Amino acid sequence: MAARNDTIEQERASFLARFRRDPAGLVYSRTPGGEGRLVSEDEAAALLTELDLMSHRHARRFSRSAWVAVIGFPLFLIAATTFNPLFGILAIAALCGWFVVAVVQRLARARFVAGVWPRLDRNPPVRALSRAEKLARGFAxxxxxxxxxxxxxxxxxxxxxxxxxxxxxxxxxxxxxxxxxxxxxxxxxxxxxxxxxxxxxxxxxxxxxx
Structure with a gap:
């Protein structure tokens, strides 16, 4: 079971903030309260489900990479000092692997969110909220x-x-x-x-x- 990840939860909350209710219906915007496009409930649920599935996979893989760093680093370090110094390369890879995994996963999630707007290009456009409306809704x-x-x-x-x-x-x-x-x-x-x-x-x- 993947551990709770505050970074992923913050990204999910930021993604949810891009959706808002307007008289015309549900709207998705690149920035909260900005110019958006109408989306259906099914489209919004599908996008959120896709992000949740990706985040779950990423959290699980990151947990594995963290365990590799905790367990693999001392083992490879001992092997490097006992058998062959080349094991030191594996020790460094195990120690830094979690960071590489985190960066790659973060970029993948950011790429997914950035790709949502082009996917909704066919949907009707909606004007951006005025500053007073943004203040009233907590977007500013x-x-x-x-x-x-x-x-x-x-x-x-x-x-x-x-x-x-x-x-x-x-x-x-x-x-x-x-x-x-x-x-x-x-x-x-x-x-x-x-x-x-x-x-x-x-x-x-x-x-x-x-």
Whole structure:
């Protein structure tokens, strides 16, 4: 059984965000809220099923490549030091194989998503949503949030990553405080994410019981 893959789930959620409900029917867009084309329920289900099947195969093969790296690398390394140094090439291949598999699979999924739009070229076109409609549906963020990110977030990140030697002594103390706050925030986000996953799995198990 393939392990849960957050990257694939994020790609699936991004793909789902390209579909939207309009008065004319179901619409598929290259970007959420952008210019799109009408699709039928059967077409949408077929596309999502195709992506899910591909993702399942990729997750299973990636799990195998990860196991090869965990088991094969030390075995080939021992063989290289004991029998023949040429086994070191296999050890490197086993260690890096999972990365190559992940890149190839990522490109394959991206190629599939990019190829969906040409497949729908025969479908009726639909205008892009206005900015007000995108804001209402959550496809865009308000200008004030964008300004807040650039005016507050970006300077704060630069301040944290700045070399301490380039800052005055007073600012160095504040930099340490900011780094500590970043670590605390990251830990809290991880804990909150774990709690949400635990609750979600508990709800899924409860829903699956007769």
């Amino acid at each position: 963020i308000p200008w004030w949030q964008t300004l807040l990110i650039f005016a507050v977030g970006a300077p704060l990140v630069l301040f944290v990553k700045a070399p301490p030697s380039a800052l005055p002594q007073v600012w160095r103390d504040w930099q340490m405080v900011a780094i500590a706050l970043f670590f605390i925030a990251a830990i809290l986000m991880l804990v909150w994410g774990g709690i949400r996953q635990w609750r979600h799995r508990g709800a899924a198990r409860g829903a699956g019981r007769p």
